[in-house]
Amino acid sequence: MLTFIGLGLFDEYDISLKGLEAVREADLVYAEFYTSCLMGTNPEKMEKLYGKKVHLLSREDVEQQPDWLDKAKDKNVAFLTGGDTMVSTTHVDLRLRAEKLGIETHLIHGASIASAVSGLTGLQNYRFGKSASIPYPYESRRGAIIISETPYDTIKQNSELGLHTMIFLDIDKDKGYMTANHALELLLEVEKRRGEGIMERAVAVGIARAGSEKPVVKADYAESLKDFDFGNPLHILVVPGKLHFLEAEALVKLAAGPGKIMEETE
Amino acid sequence: MLTFIGLGLFDEYDISLKGLEAVREADLVYAEFYTSCLMGTNPEKMEKLYGKKVHLLSREDVEQQPDWLDKAKDKNVAFLTGGDTMVSTTHVDLRLRAEKLGIETHLIHGASIASAVSGLTGLQNYRFGKSASIPYPYESRRGAIIISETPYDTIKQNSELGLHTMIFLDIDKDKGYMTANHALELLLEVEKRRGEGIMERAVAVGIARAGSEKPVVKADYAESLKDFDFGNPLHILVVPGKLHFLEAEALVKLAAGPGKIMEETE
Numbered sequence: 136m137l138t139f140i141g142l143g144l145f146d147e148y149d150i151s152l153k154g155l156e157a158v159r160e161a162d163l164v165y166a167e168f169y170t171s172c173l174m175g176t177n178p179e180k181m182e183k184l185y186g187k188k189v190h191l192l193s194r195e196d197v198e199q200q201p202d203w204l205d206k207a208k209d210k211n212v213a214f215l216t217g218g219d220t221m222v223s224t225t226h227v228d229l230r231l232r233a234e235k236l237g238i239e240t241h242l243i244h245g246a247s248i249a250s251a252v253s254g255l256t257g258l259q260n261y262r263f264g265k266s267a268s269i270p271y272p273y274e275s276r277r278g279a280i281i282i283s284e285t286p287y288d289t290i291k292q293n294s295e296l297g298l299h300t301m302i303f304l305d306i307d308k309d310k311g312y313m314t315a316n317h318a319l320e321l322l323l324e325v326e327k328r329r330g331e332g333i334m335e336r337a338v339a340v341g342i343a344r345a346g347s348e349k350p351v352v353k354a355d356y357a358e359s360l361k362d363f364d365f366g367n368p369l370h371i372l373v374v375p376g377k378l379h380f381l382e383a384e385a386l387v388k389l390a391a392g393p394g395k396i397m398e399e400t401e
Numbered sequence: 402m403l404t405f406i407g408l409g410l411f412d413e414y415d416i417s418l419k420g421l422e423a424v425r426e427a428d429l430v431y432a433e434f435y436t437s438c439l440m441g442t443n444p445e446k447m448e449k450l451y452g453k454k455v456h457l458l459s460r461e462d463v464e465q466q467p468d469w470l471d472k473a474k475d476k477n478v479a480f481l482t483g484g485d486t487m488v489s490t491t492h493v494d495l496r497l498r499a500e501k502l503g504i505e506t507h508l509i510h511g512a513s514i515a516s517a518v519s520g521l522t523g524l525q526n527y528r529f530g531k532s533a534s535i536p537y538p539y540e541s542r543r544g545a546i547i548i549s550e551t552p553y554d555t556i557k558q559n560s561e562l563g564l565h566t567m568i569f570l571d572i573d574k575d576k577g578y579m580t581a582n583h584a585l586e587l588l589l590e591v592e593k594r595r596g597e598g599i600m601e602r603a604v605a606v607g608i609a610r611a612g613s614e615k616p617v618v619k620a621d622y623a624e625s626l627k628d629f630d631f632g633n634p635l636h637i638l639v640v641p642g643k644l645h646f647l648e649a650e651a652l653v654k655l656a657a658g659p660g661k662i663m664e665e666t667e
Contacts, residue, residue: 148419221520247516254487261532
């Protein structure tokens with residue numbers, strides 16, 4: 136049996152009672168923290184809480200040679216991830232491989248940044264369109280720095296429909312956790328190139344350390360927000376579309392947003 | 402202090418360790434279960450786990466006369482809801498009122514159906530567009546039965562963009578929990594009227610009792626799925642847009658979907 140367990144957002148105490156019980160009952164406990172991770176804890180603290188050894192898996196362990204998966208054929212194996220479980224494509228692929236091996240799979244859900252963002256910002260979940268991801272720029276073979284324009288296009292498409300865009304920021308083994316500031320710089324760089332005015336006048340909302348005791352939620356015009364100090368990772372970014380009055384009020388009062396946005400609501 | 406705590410999806414053991422600790426430390430515990438609820442438990446079981454009296458609030462208690470809110474001025478008050486916290490507009494409004502009264506607010510997140518649906522179906526969260534809600538039909542003053550066409554329009558808009566649509570089903574004090582079957586009937590009724598072919602050829606995925614030991618996840622063409630027995634509530638529905646190969650495979654292998662959808666992937 137393989138049980139996928141979502142650990143929630145920030146530290147080892149974000150796991151559900153159900154999840155903790157399943158970890159404690161497991162014969163073997165594996166975890167991967169490259170698709171997402173919990174900034175408020177570490178494997179040692181988790182092991183202490185669980186009373187269990189936690190085996191950390193690399194991307195290769197999960198995606199290429201899941202030898203450890205075979206053990207779930209006759210053992211009770213728990214597979215831990217940050218946030219909710221099975222949200223990453225990799226996990227779906229893993230679950231399909233497990234089923235192919237005749238392994239029974241179960242899911243135990245955890246809090247996800249996708250819904251936490253609604254709660255923290257006051258932006259309503261049914262007013263979000265397709266979400267976007269901002270990857271780190273990379274160098275082409277000819278030495279040019281390539282900045283993806285896909286997130287800009289997604290914001291544009293949502294914005295035309297009046298919808299908010301949630302933007303996941305890159306986690307890179309070498310370059311680290313992308314900040315909301317860096318993400319805004321990249322979007323404004325694309326704006327400069329494309330000149331379609333999508334980001335120029337846009338309000339953005341940055342969120343840092345969701346799920347912690349003191350998350351930071353700050354709304355401002357993108358141009359100003361890019362210089363705001365959000366503190367430690369993880370960060371996530373939202374570019375709101377058309378705002379309802381209540382949403383604008385929430386951004387002003389709960390996220391110290393510019394009062395002017397109250398004048399442009401639906 | 403007012404702490405909003407999301408209880409997660411199904412029963413009293415879906416609360417996080419952090420949430421449970423906050424409930425146990427609270428002076429007063431309130432809960433509302435009209436925007437969402439946990440089908441696998443009841444207030445008595447929750448009280449037993451918490452070692453605390455849980456005061457149930459009606460819609461009026463929450464939205465119109467939040468006298469209980471005043472108590473959070475000098476007491477440590479916990480406010481419990483199903484799913485993640487603060488996802489409903491009502492909760493945002495409540496938080497704004499609390500802040501206006503000078504009450505410090507905190508959020509403790511729980512698992513949400515919005516991300517659980519991705520995990521359970523294998524449909525990728527970044528490929529969902531705007532979500533929809535299907536309300537119960539109502540009788541107009543002239544006695545005509547009015548079926549909302551908004552969900553149909555949302556599915557159409559997302560479908561044109563190749564995106565999936567998550568559809569929340571009505572919870573009504575008198576009419577009860579809308580089933581996935583009823584929701585599909587309503588969508589097919591609108592299809593008959595509009596004849597735009599959005600639902601006719603559509604695959605849909607119904608999910609029942611997410612977060613429970615044995616959730617039901619079933620994919621099929623809408624016309625057939627409307628007769629499938631999903632069992633007890635809560636139900637939720639997804640109408641997928643364009644499918645990636647891995648998503649189609651997940652629907653076939655994990656949700657007993659029709660094999661034919663594997664031929665129409667991206």
